Amino acid sequence: MFRNLDAKSNMLKRNDAKSLLSKYGILIALVVLIVVLSIATPNFLQIKNFLNVFRQISISAILAIGATFVVLTGGIDLSLGAVVAITGVSAAMFAHPGEYPTVVPVLVGIGVGVLFGLFIGVIVAKANVASFIVTLGVTTIARGGALLIADGRPVSNLDPSFNWIGNGEIGGAEGQIGFPVMILIMLAVFLVVWFVLNKTKYGRYVYAIGGNEEAAYASGVKVDRVKMSVYVICSGLAGLAGVMQAARIEVGQPSIGVGYELDAIAAVVIGGTSLSGGVGTVVGTLIGALIIGFINNGLDLLNVSSYYQQIIKGLIIIGAVLLDVKTKQKR
Template sequence: MAGHANSISKMNGSNRNILKKYGLLIALLSLCIIFSLTSPVFVTEQNILNILNQVSINAILAIGVTFVIIIGGIDLGLGSYVALTGCLAALLAQSSDGTLLPILVGVGAGLVIGYINGLIITKGKLAAFIVTLGMMTIARGGALVISEGRPISNLSPAFNHIAGGTILGIQIPILIVLAILIISFFVLKKTVFGRYVYAVGGNAEAARASGINVNKIKMYVYILCGGLAGVAGIIQASRITTGQPSIGVGYELDAIAAAVIGGTSLSGGSGKIMGTIIGALIIGVINNGLDLLNVPSYFQQIIKGMIIIGALLLDRKSEN
């Protein structure tokens, strides 16, 4: 009997290890199988590329907010940053045939937003929730002021090519996400800065006692998150060929959901970039699959929420 009990215990432990390592992939593959069975269009090469392209903006935002959540912070203004940086880039893309200036200004604006967030949070000692909530309103208002409440159109073909062009048959936004993914993975896994990010999120006081400049790490992380939001804003403006001040509502929720689904703990100290990417793909597959099935948008929200919770439960089950 004891041997049988040990055998069952080992089997359960093995199952938990499998879920811990591959739970998210199992959830993603399960969704892909379900949608491929219900819609033959889902598994076509064109649709797969469409999913990856559509996921690009959320993936970029999710990578940025993963860093923020790992240090124990939060950023609720990502959608508004996308709108503001997109409008700034679009404004310059009207008067310039090149892409360098719009890109520099868009990303630069995101970096400045991140710097201001980090400065107020660290020096002003205010909660990140409150600071980024306020910045969300400021950025949205800034986008409306810059655009005078109207879409900024007639952008240069070169700027529109950022999201509309391809390299070797692959859309440029997908390649941008791949580059950001590789760099972010390396930074978190292989650099001193990455180790400090985890240390600050795990225990800020212990990190400070060990000689880590906690405020500086937090500043850098919020600047990084803002800069990536600027990249996302440029891609979004290029994709829809306008600077749209009302764009981005709810983007921060999808980005945070992707990070949390991917295993990033809201209490800080843990998280993986690859998990975040899988989380973003899960959300993208859900959106695409439900659209192919012609599910009304108001039902999509309910179904997407239920699937996200299910994916989280599957992942968390592996930790028990």
């Protein structure tokens, strides 16, 4: 009898450990990574370095947050990097000194992103074409459009008030560290999206479609509209990222954004969002973006070649996907 009780007790402990690991595994991984990097390089734990990492990941994190909507419905968006390029160039065209208020280029960039998202969403939802095919085609369209708008050259001479979006800081007296505007924008986007996905009916619809599209449709969810909307949100946030990128480098660069979509999707997958949809959180996505950012930063501080960073990132993505598959099999 006592043996049976001990066996049950051990089984419960193992189940509790598995449940804890499943729920907080990504956060534990982030903490372990921070501890390892802080031991490996003394400069890692400095506040200035942490702010630098958050600033560096702000664009990829916003892209990843937008991509979370799409992945939760079982889709994928490969056009994010190209949309960043064309929206950045579009915003820069309206950001020359003395021509328009700063809000105009910001709205232009986001608006162009929204239009691309609407185009993608209509084809995916109404024509029932696979999202990776549609977004692959849009990548070429957006790349060509960016070069066409800019005539193949960077759009320079941007207004300082526009550049402040990418390089400005709030607070911090002379000689002190201020809080970067880009980080504030990223946190604002994160909080709004967290609320939408967790506290609204729309958020429940997004999860429902990813979990079982037919069941969601039978329950009265307007599946086509929701599917279109997630691509609008995703590309709209890519437009915001394009504005931030142009402001950050102080030029609208038509060739920028190559590979951005891979970083975004990597953050989403590492953060625990299932590629088949229905499972995942925006908190996990942000932590996934931080893990990628800290790995890149730590390897830079250790003077490790950027080539290794790409290899490590690829291995992490494959590992996260394998973990997702294994988790689904257990269910």
